[in-house]
Amino acid sequence: MDLPSYYITTPIYYVNDVPHIGHAYTTLACDAMARFKRLDGYQVLFLTGTDEHGQKVETAANDRGLAPQEFTDQVSQNFRDLLPILNVSNDDFIRTTEKRHRVSAQTIWQKLMNNGHIYLDKYSGWYSLRDETYFTETELIDGNAPTGAPVEWVEEESYFFDLSAWQEPLLDFYKKNPDFIAPRSRRNEVISFVNSGLRDLSISRTSFNWGITVPNNPEHIMYVWLDALTNYITAADFPEENAPKYKQFWPADLHMVGKDILRFHAIYWPAFLMAAELELPKRVFAHGWWTNEGAKISKSIGNVIDPIELIKTFGLDQVRYFLLREVPFGNDGDFSQQSMIARINSDLSNDLGNLCQRVLSFVYKNGDKKIPQPANKLPDDQKLLRDAQGLITALRKHFDSQEFHLALEKIWTVIGAANRYIDTQAPWTLKKSDPVRMNTVLYTLIEVLRYLAITTQPVIPTSANIMLDQLNVPANERSFKYLTSAYKIKPGKKIEKPLPIFPRFVIDAP
Ligand code: ME8
Numbered sequence: 001m002d003l004p005s006y007y008i009t010t011p012i013y014y015v016n017d018v019p020h021i022g023h024a025y026t027t028l029a030c031d032a033m034a035r036f037k038r039l040d041g042y043q044v045l046f047l048t049g050t051d052e053h054g055q056k057v058e059t060a061a062n063d064r065g066l067a068p069q070e071f072t073d074q075v076s077q078n079f080r081d082l083l084p085i086l087n088v089s090n091d092d093f094i095r096t097t098e099k100r101h102r103v104s105a106q107t108i109w110q111k112l113m114n115n116g117h118i119y120l121d122k123y124s125g126w127y128s129l130r131d132e133t134y135f136t137e138t139e140l141i142d143g144n145a146p147t148g149a150p151v152e153w154v155e156e157e158s159y160f161f162d163l164s165a166w167q168e169p170l171l172d173f174y175k176k177n178p179d180f181i182a183p184r185s186r187r188n189e190v191i192s193f194v195n196s197g198l199r200d201l202s203i204s205r206t207s208f209n210w211g212i213t214v215p216n217n218p219e220h221i222m223y224v225w226l227d228a229l230t231n232y233i234t235a236a237d238f239p240e241e242n243a244p245k246y247k248q249f250w251p252a253d254l255h256m257v258g259k260d261i262l263r264f265h266a267i268y269w270p271a272f273l274m275a276a277e278l279e280l281p282k283r284v285f286a287h288g289w290w291t292n293e294g295a296k297i298s299k300s301i302g303n304v305i306d307p308i309e310l311i312k313t314f315g316l317d318q319v320r321y322f323l324l325r326e327v328p329f330g331n332d333g334d335f336s337q338q339s340m341i342a343r344i345n346s347d348l349s350n351d352l353g354n355l356c357q358r359v360l361s362f363v364y365k366n367g368d369k370k371i372p373q374p375a376n377k378l379p380d381d382q383k384l385l386r387d388a389q390g391l392i393t394a395l396r397k398h399f400d401s402q403e404f405h406l407a408l409e410k411i412w413t414v415i416g417a418a419n420r421y422i423d424t425q426a427p428w429t430l431k432k433s434d435p436v437r438m439n440t441v442l443y444t445l446i447e448v449l450r451y452l453a454i455t456t457q458p459v460i461p462t463s464a465n466i467m468l469d470q471l472n473v474p475a476n477e478r479s480f481k482y483l484t485s486a487y488k489i490k491p492g493k494k495i496e497k498p499l500p501i502f503p504r505f506v507i508d509a510p
Contacts (some may be wrong), residue, residue, distance in 0.1 A: 003043040007249040008034050009232050011257050012051040012094065015075035016060040019082045021290055021297070021335065022258060024307035028320055029287060029329065029404065030256050031088045035458040036399045038089075039479045045249045047235045048083070049094035050076040054224035056129050058210035068210045072097055085308055087316060087461060094235050096212075096227055104234035105227050106215050111276040112161065113215070123158035123202040126151040132224045134202055147260070159204040159220060166271040167198045173270060179283055181266045182402065183330035186259065186286045190266045201268065229269045233278065251279040256402075262286040285402050288332035305335060314505065317460035318344050324404040324459055344505045351415045352452070353502030356467055358422060359445045360498035366431060367442060371472075373491040374443035375436045381444040384421050385485075387414050388451035392483050395455060404459070411455055418448050446471065447488055454478055463501045470496045 010030045013023050027048055034046035052072040061071035076095050083090060094101060112118050126135045130149035145151050174180060174191055181187035204220035205211070211221035230238075236250040237243035257265050265284045273280050292303045310319050322343045327333030363372065377385075391414060398407035422445060430438035453467035457478065468478055472493050 003041060005045070005248050006034075006037040006042040006254075007045045007236065007252040008037075008047070008254045008256065009235075009252055010048040011255075011261060012049040012096065012228055012231050013079055014056065015050050015052050015072050015079070016056050018075075019079055019307060021292075021305035021307055021310070023079070024082070024086055024310075024319075025290065025323055026256055026258060026287065027083070027088055027090075028086060028323055029402070030254075031086070031090070032320070032324060032404060032458040033254065033256070033399060033402070034089055035461060036395075039454075039457060040396070041479065041481060043248070044091065045236070045245075046090045047092045047094060047232070048079075048088070048090045049092075049231060049235075050079050050096070051224070051228045051231070052076060052095055052097045053211040053221075053227050054132055055205070055208045055210070056132060056224075058208050059129070061210075069097065082307065085311060085316075086320075092235050094231050096231055101227075101231060101234045102212050104238045105212050105222060105230045107239040108230050108233070108272065108276050108278075109222065109226070110215050111278075112272065115275055115277065117162045117165070117275040118159050118203070119162070121158060121160050122156070123160075124153075124155040125202075127154040128152075136199070154207070156206050157220075158202045158206070159214060159217075160200045161203045161226070161272070161275070163198045163201045163268070163271055166274060167194055169274055170194050170198075170267065170271060173274075173280065177282075180270075180280075181262070182283060182285045186262055186330070190262065193263065194267060198267070225264050225268060226272065229264060229272065232269075232281070233273075238278075252281040253283065254402075255281055255284045257284060257286055259286040259288055285330070287330055288327065290327075291332070291334045293336050294334055314340055314344060317463045318348060318502070318505075321348060321408070321460055325408045327405065329402050329404045341505050341507070344502070347412060348502035349504045351412060351419065352456075353500060355415055355419055355422070355445075355452075356449060356470070357498055357500055359442065359449060360470055360495060362427060363442050363446065363495060364498055367439070369494055369497075371446055371489050371491050371493045371495060372439035372442045374440040377440060377444070380421065380425070381440060384414075384417055384444060384448055387417055388448045389483065389485070391451060391455055392480055399458075408459065411452065414448065415452060418445060418452075421445070443489075443491065450489055451483060454480065454483055466499065466501055470498055472496065 008030050010026050030046060034044050038044050057072060058068050061068040064071060080093055126140060128135060128145035128149040128151045131145055131147055135145055135151060139146060140151065171194055181190050203223040203226050204214050205223065206219055209221065211224065212227050214220035214222055232252055232255065233250060237245040240246055255265050270280045291297060292305055295301060295303055297303055322340050326339060326343060391410060394410045395407050425441040427438045427441050430441065450471055450473060453464045453471065457464040471489060472495055477487055
């Protein structure tokens with residue numbers, strides 16, 4: 001039987017910048033989602049990559065005295081190198097300078113042209129290089145783009161896409177697909193923007209060279225957003241519409257983006273696809289932005305957070321957990337040392353780490369290094385097990401809505417219940433008074449740990465797998481289909497000497 005499939009994408013990152021927390025955030029959220037779906041039996045295509053064309057990149061290369069290709073080769077590699085450091089499980093890495101992408105982007109262009117949606121005219125208006133976006137006079141604020149970026153007056157021959165013709169079809173599509181844009185507040189913003197009217201979009205430039213040339217008119221370079229958005233369908237083997245990969249993975253299930261680039265993904269991209277008579281992605285989720293200790297992150301302020309430094313200081317799974325737990329996914333959030341340390345010490349060290357350590361070292365010391373044999377279960381045991389077994393249903397719902405914070409909260413509710421259970425049952429007292437009952441209590445806790453370790457894998461994969469190793473759960477029994485009592489841990493199995501997984505974070509004395 002064919003596995004169900006799931007195609008998820010990160011934005012492709014501009015190569016005029018070094019990787020920062022914003023890149024790591026989107027990529028890690030996608031990684032958790034991709035891992036969740038794989039563990040849940042899906043065949044996943046998880047794509048990330050780099051956006052390498054455009055005037056901005058050409059300028060950045062010139063500033064460094066490098067040819068654009070040489071420059072993009074170097075910077076794209078920085079993004080690629082970050083992935084193993086974040087333990088990201090992407091299946092593909094796309095660069096818009098690859099041949100497969102040029103062919104795909106030019107084919108999309110040709111389809112738009114053949115279908116009568118592109119015309120040649122003259123563009124005159126304001127262009128923001130930093131945003132790679134056109135603005136009208138009325139959109140400018142104090143002579144700058146709404147983002148604060150400077151704009152330049154551009155007057156040149158340009159091809160246009162008839163975006164204005166897609167206003168009604170887009171509104172109709174949003175109505176029929178209420179989950180296409182998430183979260184809901186963002187959906188409303190997009191709808192009111194489209195409602196206020198769409199102008200045709202300039203989709204080519206003649207004033208620089210670094211880009212994909214327009215078919216049949218090499219004087220023109222494709223607008224970088226039309227080029228960039230097409231990456232998602234390139235990686236599904238477009239234009240080979242009969243290729244197995246295309247059939248299996250297009251349309252994409254989820255484009256994860258930051259809130260600043262939602263408009264491109266929720267308006268331009270579906271309009272291009274409709275006009276090219278291609279299927280539309282199923283969902284676009286816009287996450288919020290991080291501030292650093294209350295301040296907006298910016299290169300000029302010099303408070304950019306380097307994800308590599310963050311991991312060196314706090315640990316990989318700690319950072320992954322923090323980013324997905326601290327802030328309701330979709331909202332803006334503030335990064336602070338204090339909140340990071342609080343999460344590590346309370347949720348990871350006190351709650352999860354201690355639970356594992358208490359249970360496993362007790363079993364290791366008092367249970368002959370073996371999984372104990374349980375006797376009859378009492379209602380308290382059954383209740384805790386039922387809570388652990390019920391987790392996956394709630395997690396599926398939360399992951400499918402990208403409510404990572406709620407998914408983690410649910411798991412931590414069971415961790416809390418398990419910690420209370422161990423205190424109430426007090427196996428250290430039962431050791432003398434009722435060793436048979438002690439074994440049942442320990443066995444129940446071990447089984448609950450198995451559920452917790454399996455379900456935390458998407459977010460804290462390294463630590464969860466250390467827990468599973470310690471529990472001696474076979475490597476091929478760690479996916480979600482093993483979350484039933486049919487695969488419960490066998491009594492008598494050896495357990496490894498437990499290692500602390502989440503040490504407390506202690507700030508060095510100055
Ligand atoms: O936009 N907090 O590339 P990019 C959270 N090439 N997220 C942040 C952030 C912050 N402080 N700062 C930036 C592009 N981001 C295009 C995409 S896709 C076809 C083309 C996020 O390198 C931001 O929201 O500027 C965006 O999703 C990504 O990091 C940066 O993308």
